[in-house]
Amino acid sequence: MKMDRRTFLKDAGLLVAALGLSPSWLPKAAEALEEMATGRAPILWLQGQSCSGCSVSLLNSESPGPADLVTRYLSLYFHQTLSAATGVAATEAMGRAMEAGNYILVAEGAVPLGMPDACRIADENFADLLTRAAKRAKAVVCVGACAAFGGIPAAPPNLTGAVSAGEALAKAGVKVPIINIPGCPPHPAWIVGNLVNVLKVGIPELDEFQRPKRTFGHLLHEQCPYFAQYQAQKFAKQPGEAGCLFKLGCQGVVTHADCSNRGWNGGVNWCIRARAVCIGCARPEFARDPEFAFYRLNEEAEKA
Ligand code: SF4
Numbered sequence: 001m002k003m004d005r006r007t008f009l010k011d012a013g014l015l016v017a018a019l020g021l022s023p024s025w026l027p028k029a030a031e032a033l034e035e036m037a038t039g040r041a042p043i044l045w046l047q048g049q050s051c052s053g054c055s056v057s058l059l060n061s062e063s064p065g066p067a068d069l070v071t072r073y074l075s076l077y078f079h080q081t082l083s084a085a086t087g088v089a090a091t092e093a094m095g096r097a098m099e100a101g102n103y104i105l106v107a108e109g110a111v112p113l114g115m116p117d118a119c120r121i122a123d124e125n126f127a128d129l130l131t132r133a134a135k136r137a138k139a140v141v142c143v144g145a146c147a148a149f150g151g152i153p154a155a156p157p158n159l160t161g162a163v164s165a166g167e168a169l170a171k172a173g174v175k176v177p178i179i180n181i182p183g184c185p186p187h188p189a190w191i192v193g194n195l196v197n198v199l200k201v202g203i204p205e206l207d208e209f210q211r212p213k214r215t216f217g218h219l220l221h222e223q224c225p226y227f228a229q230y231q232a233q234k235f236a237k238q239p240g241e242a243g244c245l246f247k248l249g250c251q252g253v254v255t256h257a258d259c260s261n262r263g264w265n266g267g268v269n270w271c272i273r274a275r276a277v278c279i280g281c282a283r284p285e286f287a288r289d290p291e292f293a294f295y296r297l298n299e300e301a302e303k304a
């Protein structure tokens, strides 16, 4: 579908508003969307040990929306799940992208360093393909808990020796900027917004875990609608009860993410408003720290 500048500006306006950015971002965001729509977005997306949930989350993006992303804005170099190419055509598409170089490499999923053949793409294991692709990349954006920090594949007993994409690349001696967008899955606006940032502005300001500060700079707990109840020690003691969810194991107290302000599914709801605890999916320790998640926090809560 052919689009005019007005459409890009309108969609960019939605994106900028959704990300809480200054209106001065509008022209750059519109330019990034135009590049993505015309197939010039230099993004190569590879999936390792993943459930594809991060890609599915991307398709839930509301600004631009899923249909827009697929039909207009996702003309990427290559995406394992979304690209139509399969077999030889797929490996050729990846090969062409790598030859061109200077792209943004999106890594989704962990890397099974302890059992490299547990994840293969065509005739190459994922660890080698990721290393080869990262050497020619301008930056690597690790989308999702697994790529960013190891996530569920790296949870004990971690039979495949799974590590994050950043750790795998460091072990292979590849020096490339790494941007971690954790979450299981990450919010679609975290993915789209930060990709646009990297495309048009450069590497965003990052925290000690290489997460963009704008997205992961604040403690979820302090912006939670139940924070006042936490301070007043009005805790729910069992599911279904009113009050702050701390004593049921809510990890909002140690999780940095903007879910409480942003909401999910078009802002309709999010974990805590739906009366589920925050399981800390944006934390570096997510899924790899079961002791903290399910026991220690509750024990501490009992003493509180
Ligand atoms: S529900 Fe969770 S995030 Fe909200 S105030 Fe209580 S402990 Fe903090």
Ligand code: SF4
Binding pocket: 183, 184, 220, 255, 257, 259, 270, 271, 272, 277, 278, 279, 280, 281, 282
């Ligand atoms: S509230 Fe917690 S578990 Fe839910 S999406 Fe946000 S960081 Fe993840």
